[in-house]
Amino acid sequence: MITGATSGIGEACATIFAQNNCNLIITGRRADRLQKLSAQLTTNYGIKVLPLVFDIRNYDEVKIAIGSLEGEWKNIDILINNAGLSLGLDPIDKGSIDDWNTMIDTNVKGLLYISRLVSPLMVERKQGHIINLGSIAGKETYANGNVYCASKHAVDALNKAMRIDLLPYNIRVTAIHPGAVETEFSIVRFKGDEEKAKNVYKGFEALSANDIADTIYYCAALPSHVNINELTIMPTAQANTVYWNKRG
Template identity: 45%
Template structure:
């Protein structure tokens, strides 16, 4: 009589408690949601954003709920020199950044390439690409010395597909994907993991910014579907961070259920 196989042990997730996570664009949307999840996981937090009042309120709320150390920095990530100074300026308790999430990013407008506002294009490239490169340059040297760390790139389906009206934004996210892939190649001989998160339709302030404050146009993006929420993407991000050290989630493409590509969305729900 054969003996039935024993049940395998429960899969052991990786604890990131006590690690330091630095998140840019932390005052709202996906960045704020990720800050909460990292705090829930027991991380020390360095939260970076431009809006001081929102950062202060978030810091207070997180510390009340989870009692983890939180350090805030008011900074525009387009200031590359300020980014370069960050590692030396952080308090000693937060200086060894283990998880780097350069989340700050934006889309501006939906102009065709022959009508593109070049200032908007420059802002997207500076925010979505150059600031990320600067943050990685600033914080990965110490990760390499310590031989541990996790780089998380908040990309987009726009980094995989280009579409009409997205010339500047799609270009920035394609550049980000190329940089993330290069980082994975450069760091392959280390214990540093590199993950690109690629959300589809997520309902945050993102579309309001893209349509320059026009709330009706922003709402129309999500009409007739249950869009992804910031909390969904934060959960995906935490998943990537908490896989065992031998597991590297290289890319994670995440759609709303009624979405199959950047522009193909089945709008079938009734309000």
């Protein structure tokens, strides 16, 4: 099960898992994109795909979606908590309350809603793997990153807490913390300003969605007695949130 599967890392994860003959539950808010991806994966790889359209921020919608699972679809082996976003890049004294609420509702509460409803299915079977998409912003803070950083620090803490709480049930828990990945991330952060978003990635080779998806698949495909607790993945040109090796 992959949340936020309609673009970026989520879509790349759907593709690599489909290539490896995994049946998929893909979720997102954009029904047209979800249906298109579902058709592509089914046609290209001959797998079963169940698209679920809902807003991860709305607990009632999440509850209905997970409650609708029947038969083999309830046997979720891997949950990839990918859905997340950043909005704005303002200092704390000028931040938008709406942006803050959206980031917290998506990055923290949305992840919790899904995990709360899917993890009991894994506990019942005493197996499973939860993979949480964090960020370098969950390991450091940077100017004007305030609430986004706070939300990803929460993901880091929740990942560690899940690892402990689910330990008795043989459930693996992994966090992936990427640095700069060129996806729709900056377009969303800058609210559709594509030129501003492009400038973020000028002068260096950023990570791609496929780079992160490959890493996620590697973690998931390891033997069941092996758990990667967390990985921080950076472009070669990025040491941390402050130090870069940019051309020009």
